[in-house]
Amino acid sequence: MNRALKALLTAQALSIFGSAIAAIAIPWLLLEGQVSPLQMSWIFMAQSGAALLAALIGTSLMNKFDRRDLYVGCDVFLAAASACLIAMIAADWLNPVVIAIVLASVAVISAFSEAAGLAIVPALLPGSSVSPHRVNGMIGSFHNFGDLAGPAIGGWVVALLGCAGALALDAASFVLSAVLFMLFVPRLGLPTAGQAHRAPNSWTDQWSGVRAIAASRLWRSVTVVSAVVNMVATPLLVLLLPVIVKGEGGSAQGLGSLLSCFGAGTLLSSVLFSALRVAPRPWLGLMGSLLLAASALLALPWLTGLGMYASMLALGLAIGYLGPLEQTLMQVHADPQNTGSILLAYSALRTLLVPIGFFAVGLAVTHFGIDAACWMLGSALFVTLASLLLSSVKRPIESV
Incomplete structure (x- = not known):
């Protein structure tokens, strides 16, 4: 593994x-600052809406900058x-x-950062003995470990250093990351005219992928x-x-x-999925995941x-099982020439x-309480499960 890949x-x-x-x-900062749950919902609405915007416009903008400089x-x-x-604290x-x-700005920039980090991998592989799937597997492992250990570590950091100290560590991690890239990862330059001409167009690819999803009953169900699960x-x-945690002291x-x-649940379910000897049925996987998630909520x-x-x-x-299931369905059912646009739209x-x-x-927490909010979310999953079940009575998804 060369120095650039290590960096x-x-x-x-x-x-x-x-x-x-x-x-x-x-x-935790918002709750300690007496920001109400309704105000928090508006804040995170802006953040998630900005992330959606980044997904829509990201491809075309990615091709206007050197990937290393963008990162x-x-x-x-x-x-x-x-x-x-x-400073606000x-x-x-x-x-x-x-x-x-x-936070909305952070959501947009984070989407570009993640895309730039993945897009730069192929350019660093020549002359290295490491294969692309191994590098991507390492990055995926970092994310899995972050989902498992990151929140626990973050909780202790907030308890010991306060929200300001935790955010200072967050800022330091990004500064160190930028320094590593500047010192050890070479610039790649802008795409050539031919590459820019062949580069995918976000809007065209989005609508091409949407049409492909709409045409497939299986992909409509998965999407x-x-x-709903993300909602x-x-x-x-x-x-x-x-x-809930703050309210209970x-x-x-x-x-x-x-x-x-x-x-831990998402990591365990992904490991179990990969250990299955026979490819699971989409209908069973979707139904089982929805039932387990709704019951837990x-x-x-x-x-x-x-x-x-x-x-x-x-x-x-439940939720961790859906990720590899969706990836498997993509590999098996999607047209290879249209896979990129489907993924972009999806x-x-x-x-x-x-x-x-x-x-x-x-709204639910503010006007009806925490219990009502939990029941509302669980009911949304049960309604989706019932709809999927009714649509599959006469024509199972596997037959598509």
Whole structure:
């Protein structure tokens, strides 16, 4: 493995570490700053909407910059965003509108940073004995470990250093990542005229992928399930769970431990999926994941202590299974020449409902309470399960 690849992997690990800390620090900061759940829902709506925008426009903009310079610039911006939040803490001025703007900007820049980090890998492989799948596997392992251990570490960091100290570590991780790239990763230059001409167009590819998804009953089902699951899981983990923990007098460590249970569930289910000797049936996988996730959510209001940890583990098992299932369906059923456009459209469609989820959870918590919010999210999964079941009675998805 050459020096540039080592720098890339180290920078990726640092960025994931910083993001894991921020994932605990930011919701906890808002709750300690007396920001209401409804205001938090608006803040995270802006963040998720910005992430969707980045998915829509990302491809065309990616081709206008050198990938190495884009990655460095993104890291510098992300460090500055954390510094901005630290300054707001120091001034005791947690303005929800300004925080929403900062987090929305972070969502857009993070999308470009992740894409640039992955896009630069092929250019660093020549002369190296490492294969592309091994590098991508390492990066995937960093993400899995970040989902598992990151929240727990972040909870302890917030408890020991406070939200400002945690965000300072977050900023430092991005600065170190940028320095590594500047020192050890070479510039690649802008795409040539021929490459730019062959580069995919975001809008064209989006609509081409949407049409392909709409034409396939299997892909319509998978996309709807994924969109609803994201609409439920993202507000649960980012908004509702911190409100529950804070409302019960819990600590940042407790929140981190619960999120780590969810990460353990996603990691375990992905390992179990890869260990299956026979490819699972799509119908069974989608139905089972929805049933397990809905049951875990509906039971959450009655659970305390270890019961909450068990619920989060079950939810992680359900949601973690969907990722590899969707990837398998893509490989088996998608036209190889249209795979890129389908993935581009799918990545946007699966996050389309997330802002609605944040808005609904904020309203439910504010006007009806936490229990009602949990039941609402669980019911959304059960309705999706019932719809999928009814549509498959006469014509199972496997027959498509």
